[in-house]
Amino acid sequence: xxxxxxxxxxxxxxxxxxxxxxxxxxxxxxxxxxxxxxxxxxxxxxxxxxxxxxxxxxxxxxxxxxxxxxxxxxxxxxxxxxxxxxxxxxxxxxxxxxxxxxxxxxxxxxxxxxxxxxxxxxxxxxxxxxxxxxxxxxxxxxxxxxxxxxxxxxxxxxxxxxxxxxxxxxxxxxxxxxxxxxxxxxxxxxxxxxxxxxxxxxxxxxxxxxxxxxxxxxxxxxxxxxxxxxxxxxxxxxxxxxxxxxxxxxxxxxxxxxxxxxxxxxxxxxxxxxxxxxxxxxxxxxxxxxxxxxxxxxxxxxxxxxxxxxxxxxxxxxxxxxxxxx
Ligand code: DGY
Numbered sequence: 001x002x003x004x005x006x007x008x009x010x011x012x013x014x015x016x017x018x019x020x021x022x023x024x025x026x027x028x029x030x031x032x033x034x035x036x037x038x039x040x041x042x043x044x045x046x047x048x049x050x051x052x053x054x055x056x057x058x059x060x061x062x063x064x065x066x067x068x069x070x071x072x073x074x075x076x077x078x079x080x081x082x083x084x085x086x087x088x089x090x091x092x093x094x095x096x097x098x099x100x101x102x103x104x105x106x107x108x109x110x111x112x113x114x115x116x117x118x119x120x121x122x123x124x125x126x127x128x129x130x131x132x133x134x135x136x137x138x139x140x141x142x143x144x145x146x147x148x149x150x151x152x153x154x155x156x157x158x159x160x161x162x163x164x165x166x167x168x169x170x171x172x173x174x175x176x177x178x179x180x181x182x183x184x185x186x187x188x189x190x191x192x193x194x195x196x197x198x199x200x201x202x203x204x205x206x207x208x209x210x211x212x213x214x215x216x217x218x219x220x221x222x223x224x225x226x227x228x229x230x231x232x233x234x235x236x237x238x239x240x241x242x243x244x245x246x247x248x249x250x251x252x253x254x255x256x257x258x259x260x261x262x263x264x265x266x267x268x269x270x271x272x273x274x275x276x277x278x279x280x281x282x283x284x285x286x287x288x289x290x291x292x293x294x295x296x297x298x299x300x301x302x303x304x305x306x307x308x309x310x311x312x313x314x315x316x317x318x319x320x321x322x323x324x325x326x
Contacts, residue, residue, distance in 0.1 A: 003310050004067075006043050008032055008052030009074060013296050016303045023307060024049065044068065051306050059085035069324065070309035072302040076100055076157075076289075079211040079238060083320050092323045094305035094315045097156060099297040100289035105160030107288045108236035111260025112149070112165070112204050114282045115232045117141040121279045142203075142230070142257065144169055150202025151175045152195070152219075153209035153237065159184040161206055166190070174198045199226040204234060211238035219243065224250035232258045236288055239264035248274050251281065262288055 005024040010031075012020070020026055027047075032040050032055045044050065045064040053074040059082040062068060072094045073080070086093050114120055118141045125131060125139070149165040151158045154175040165171035166188035173190035175181070176198045184190050199205065205227060209215045219233075220243035227233065233256050235242055244265045250256050258280035264273070267286055275281050289298060305315035314326035 003048035004046055005049040005051065005306070005310075006040075006047045008040070008050065008055055012051075012303070013299050016296075016299045019303055020051070020307070024310070049306050049310050051302050054080075056080045058082060062086070062089055062091065065089070065091070070094065070306055070315070072306035072309070072315075074298050074302045076104075077210060077238060078319055087320045087323045090323055092309050092315065092321065093319045094302065094309065094317045095319055096298040096301045096305075097317060099301050100294050101156045101160050103291050103294040104157050104236065104288040105164060107262055107284070107290075108157070108161050108206055108208065108234060109164045111234045111236065111262065111282055111284070112206070112232065113144055115234070115258040115260040115280070116144045116147075116204070118280075120282050142232075144171070144204075146170050147203035148172050148174060148201055150198040150205045151190075152198065152205065152207050153177060154181040154184055154190065155208065155210075157236075158206070158208035159188075161208060162188040162190050165204075171204075174202055195223075196226060199223055200228070202231060203228065204232045206234040207237050207241055209237050209241055211240055215241050217241070217243050219246075221246040221249065224255050227256050229255060230257050232256065232260065234260040236262045239267065244275070251275075251278050258282075260284075262286055 002023065002025045005020060006027050006029065008029045027043050029036065029040055041061050044061055047065065048067050049070045051072040051074065057080055068091050070092045074096055076095050076097050078093060078095050081093055083093060122139055149171040151162055151173065154162065154177040158175065159181060162173045162184050166173050173188050174193050175190050176193060176195045180192050207219065218241055224246055247259060251259060260282045262284045263286055269283060275283060289295065301317065305317050308315040312326065314321055
């Protein structure tokens with residue numbers, strides 16, 4: 001008998017869905033909301049595997065899921081899961097690292113450029129028909145090349161951001177991380193420093209950290225107060241790492257020059273968010289990895305992980321391989 005799998009995702013690329021359907025009986029939830037939550041939980045209790053993204057799945061939802069062996073999240077971040085709870089229940093969780101590193105770094109670096117050179121604001125100025133004579137100081141931006149790039153979190157994506165900054169734009173790189181990253185130090189002349197020094201010295205501060213109990217709300221009023229008044233703050237990881245009211249206050253007080261944000265505490269960002277009032281804020285709809293090629297590769301990676309796990313093979317991207325015996 002085929003194993004039962006739930007897909008909770010807008011849609012999987014057809015070849016990947018076909019790969020899954022060849023081996024599993026698939027139930028599809030295009031979205032999960034209050035209206036279908038009970039039905040979704042009932043389906044979890046019947047499932048052997050799950051694959052999807054962007055839904056917070058708390059531990060209580062798995063209480064009766066005695067057949068569930070594996071969940072493949074189509075994302076690198078797995079803060080939507082209680083990993084310890086899954087491990088206790090013998091459910092392996094897999095993610096999609098590597099395949100999205102370069103695209104996500106592209107997004108983050110585009111925020112560096114867009115904020116410093118005021119790309120969105122000035123493109124809107126042109127579209128609004130306000131370009132009526134040659135531009136002057138009021139439209140000038142800030143140089144990116146040669147400025148100091150501070151990276152909080154020098155993992156795969158942080159290192160890809162460092163490469164763009166250092167090798168492409170001649171930027172000195174400062175970083176702070178749980179552990180030293182000697183490879184990126186060598187490749188990008190990146191200098192490990194304290195968080196305080198990074199906040200104080202960087203012209204661009206990029207947050208590329210996972211969301212954990214330690215990082216949640218770890219950038220607040222005290223951290224913004226340490227930044228240079230001319231600094232740009234870039235967040236391409238998770239909104240909850242930042243105390244958003246403190247960021248708004250830092251922008252209001254002009255403690256920083258601008259912010260480039262791909263992630264927010266609440267997503268989609270409410271249309272009345274004060275962040276949208278600032279011309280020096282570039283806000284994106286969480287597009288870090290959102291290219292055709294990368295999203296395809298992520299789906300492919302997640303399907304492979306799930307099929308491996310359901311076949312009893314240790315999946316290549318297991319977050320908690322200890323959950324099961326392979
Ligand atoms: C990821 O892969 O974690 C992206 O941020 C999408 O959630």
